[in-house]
Amino acid sequence: MLSDFDKQALQAGFDGELDAREWRRLQDNMRDSEAASAYLAELETIHQVLDGAQEVPVPSGLTDAIKQSIPAQREVHHSRATLRGKAPGARRPLPPSGSKPAAAKPGVSRAQFGRGRDTRQPGAAVNWAGGLALAASLVMAVGLGVQFYGGSELGMDSHMRSRMTGALVDPAAMEAAQHWQWDAMDTRIRLMRSAAGLTLELEADADPAADLVLLVSGDQWRWRQDAASADLSTGRGAAPRQLRLAVNGEQRYRLELEPATRDGEIAQGSLPAPRIKLEVQRDGHLLDRAEIVPD
Amino acid sequence: MGKEQEKARDGQLVLRGQQGDRQALGELVDHYHGAVFRLAFRMLGSREDAADVTQSTFLSAFENLQSYRPEYKFFSWIYRIGVNEALDFRRRRQGTEYLDESLPDQSAGPELVARHGELRKEIQAALMQLNDDQRAVIVLRHFSECSYGEIGEILALPEKTVKSRLFEARRQLKGSLQGEV
Numbered sequence: 517m518l519s520d521f522d523k524q525a526l527q528a529g530f531d532g533e534l535d536a537r538e539w540r541r542l543q544d545n546m547r548d549s550e551a552a553s554a555y556l557a558e559l560e561t562i563h564q565v566l567d568g569a570q571e572v573p574v575p576s577g578l579t580d581a582i583k584q585s586i587p588a589q590r591e592v593h594h595s596r597a598t599l600r601g602k603a604p605g606a607r608r609p610l611p612p613s614g615s616k617p618a619a620a621k622p623g624v625s626r627a628q629f630g631r632g633r634d635t636r637q638p639g640a641a642v643n644w645a646g647g648l649a650l651a652a653s654l655v656m657a658v659g660l661g662v663q664f665y666g667g668s669e670l671g672m673d674s675h676m677r678s679r680m681t682g683a684l685v686d687p688a689a690m691e692a693a694q695h696w697q698w699d700a701m702d703t704r705i706r707l708m709r710s711a712a713g714l715t716l717e718l719e720a721d722a723d724p725a726a727d728l729v730l731l732v733s734g735d736q737w738r739w740r741q742d743a744a745s746a747d748l749s750t751g752r753g754a755a756p757r758q759l760r761l762a763v764n765g766e767q768r769y770r771l772e773l774e775p776a777t778r779d780g781e782i783a784q785g786s787l788p789a790p791r792i793k794l795e796v797q798r799d800g801h802l803l804d805r806a807e808i809v810p811d
Numbered sequence: 812m813g814k815e816q817e818k819a820r821d822g823q824l825v826l827r828g829q830q831g832d833r834q835a836l837g838e839l840v841d842h843y844h845g846a847v848f849r850l851a852f853r854m855l856g857s858r859e860d861a862a863d864v865t866q867s868t869f870l871s872a873f874e875n876l877q878s879y880r881p882e883y884k885f886f887s888w889i890y891r892i893g894v895n896e897a898l899d900f901r902r903r904r905q906g907t908e909y910l911d912e913s914l915p916d917q918s919a920g921p922e923l924v925a926r927h928g929e930l931r932k933e934i935q936a937a938l939m940q941l942n943d944d945q946r947a948v949i950v951l952r953h954f955s956e957c958s959y960g961e962i963g964e965i966l967a968l969p970e971k972t973v974k975s976r977l978f979e980a981r982r983q984l985k986g987s988l989q990g991e992v
Contacts, residue, residue, distance in 0.1 A: 533959050562984060565988055566949075569853075569930075572858060574845050578866070583840055585873075586840075587873055765878055
């Protein structure tokens with residue numbers, strides 16, 4: 517009877533992972549073992565069966581399609597690395613799937629960046645016209661389902677009406693544009709109303725990779741439910757209020773907020789501006805924090 | 812071309828790519844798109860999905876080209892992205908049945924084609940019964956012919972873990988392919 521340890525040693529030999537001397541010694545030790553012979557035969561059979569899986573031809577046109585998606589400019593990354601005082605070589609390879617950039621998660625589509633990232637220092641005016649065009653390139657595309665009662669408490673003049681439900685929200689109280697240049701992450705946000713409701717455009721740059729956690733405080737707002745994925749942890753009940761984005765290099769997102777519901781019922785009361793806290797974390801450790809404050 | 816030469820060549824291409832040379836990135840696509848496609852196919856079981864994942868793999872690689880470290884082999888790096896992209900894709904598609912879209916070898920007789928077609932289906936079905944971790948090591952070992960060290964580098968695992976995971980995966984595969992093994 518072979519132990520799993522013995523089998524793994526035989527497997528390593530079978531796979532060519534042992535040097536010639538080690539392999540010979542192992543074979544000598546197991547020469548009289550029928551179980552060892554049987555296991556090696558089993559490995560060989562599995563190998564042959566898998567070889568029977570015929571090679572699949574690569575679809576024609578795939579190469580061209582990939583080449584067409586090659587970004588036109590890469591130089592911008594150099595200026596970013598210089599600005600942050602880090603050599604590109606200090607970066608680490610793409611992280612394992614657990615900390616994969618969230619851009620590849622469900623509900624996220626990819627597209628080409630039209631231009632490089634703005635590397636101006638904090639305090640400079642943010643070019644949001646360009647930012648909007650950029651944000652469209654990498655988008656967490658979720659709609660805003662505004663379903664909120666009690667909006668009539670707000671004055672008509674300064675409010676927009678949701679196209680979906682007729683509820684009222686106050687855009688002046690909602691909008692914000694901020695920029696933080698932390699050591700661990702450079703982050704720009706713009707909170708604004710869109711045709712459908714509230715959108716948070718986010719541009720983040722972390723090197724090495726870090727997590728950006730966005731937490732909507734209070735009961736009345738949440739990240740849109742259908743954006744929920746492995747990366748979207750929920751707060752109380754069914755309302756996801758905490759969104760964790762794995763940022764590796766430059767990433768852009770468009771996130772949307774909707775009023776929270778409890779147990780499937782629509783929340784009641786007035787609609788304050790959402791309070792959104794940001795935390796930069798790495799390996800579970802808090803590095804920086806901030807709060808989005810409406811302008 | 813030996814592995815060291817490939818590594819040197821790829822390092823040069825990446826360097827040029829980092830400096831904005833699209834042709835260099837195109838050459839990397841030429842060298843690796845087939846391998847990434849086949850890896851994705853074995854992970855997903857669908858040519859169409861594998862093509863999507865291959866595209867997203869290269870796009871992700873080019874977007875993160877500055878994070879590439881020359882001490883790693885480019886193929887390990889692109890495989891790593893490919894595995895992650897395939898696993899992400901599969902998670903998004905959780906519950907979707909796999910379709911074997913590999914093409915039969917038409918040069919064989921009809922019976923043999925049918926038998927081979929069945930075998931291919933059985934093999935791919937057996938692969939899909941493995942969990943993601945097990946499937947990744949089997950695909951990298953058998954279809955991409957990676958060493959334990961390379962698999963460890965691609966999956967960010969110690970070699971010991973690669974060894975034990977491969978052992979478990981083969982045991983599981985043997986059970987699934989009972990009629991063949």
